[in-house]
Amino acid sequence: MNANCQPFRDLLPAYALKALDPDEVRMLENHLKTCPDCQAGLEEFRAVSNGLMFALPPKAPPPRVRARLIASLAAAQAPAPSTRRAWPIWQLAGGLALAILLVLNVSTLSQLQALQRQQATLTKHLQTSQTALALVAYPEGRTLAVTGQQAAGTLILNSELKNGVLFAWGLETLDEAHAYQVWLIQPDGRRVSGGLFRTEPGQPFVSVVIPSSRPFSDFTGLGVTIEPAGGSPGPTGPKVLGTSF
């Protein structure tokens, strides 16, 4: 480093912190183009500056942030495929031909069946939403966050009534042999089934009405596990969602 460098060297720490004013930035950047010593000095200050990003004692965010992220992912579209992995043209042509063939072969009957299934699903969702609206309309209506490792949701209930509504996001679509089972937890720890439900492929949300033979005030919490398709008398599979009342 020569003596002419000193004024510029004095600016390096602030440059690494992006704290220089614009005229100083221009002056220093012109000098850096021709001075390897100052470039090397800058790298050392940049290492410190980058270290400051990590130089805070890490503190975990509240679990609700993870739950909201899962909900947002379910609502968002999947990321755009990478442009770095372009397909060869023959694969694109083959894929296009296959797509045309598939479109031509879809029968009117299967379209009708799909529409009927969709209508049934929408009707069920509408009824569930209306139940939820009715529940929150009561003064004692409550909304609780339901959390899991990979999924999240909201439970709407009224302690004095025998119905609750569970909205969940991020649950995997299960194979035919399995279903999700809701459990209502008694104060003594015993679990009472709150019904079975499944998720539809491509549906990010699921909403289910949870019927109970007793008011929700008789229970202390709720859990959801994966069980055999017909349900189980008590939880046997992995827990995917849970909350305390």
Place this chain on the structure above:
Amino acid sequence: MSELPDDRLVERVGNGEQQALLHLYDRYAGRVYTLALRILGDSMSAEEITQDVFLKLWSRAHSYLAERGPLAPWLLTIARNTALDRLRLERRRPAVADDAEPDETWKDIADEGSASEEARWRSLHFAVQALPREQRQVIELAYYQGLSHSQIAEHLGWPVGTVKTRLRMGMEQLRQHWLHDENGSEKTKTGSPDV
């Protein structure tokens, strides 16, 4: 999948695997949240920034190039820029570093060895805390509040020259500390060739 390195998980995120993103969230959300909280000083805003950062990773995973550097600085740079943008948008008055006791959290984290990055960051944290208050203030206002020399001078009511000198002196101390740690880490990593 949780054992996979960052670049493999990012590749999976790029292919639309939500579980891969959640593994990265579990790995780095604490650092992202802490940085956002330090910049914004408000837990609700820090929570939103944390969610934004991972949604950006979800939508931009294909633009991350592992050969350009590790994932953590990439994520934290997004977090810092996003938080500083929000700070400027809301034109909040910057928080001046106070004399509160340094966060105790790190004192409870087991030292995984002097060569570990975690140990270096912790060491840098305590080096920042050990700076004279005036030097620490200007460095923190520059880095965590995104203020320039002249903005810091205006904010603190000090001459610009004083701000420049204090920032330079503080950063020089941190540089010496960092290089000393680096040399120590190298020794630990490579053993003692002179023996």
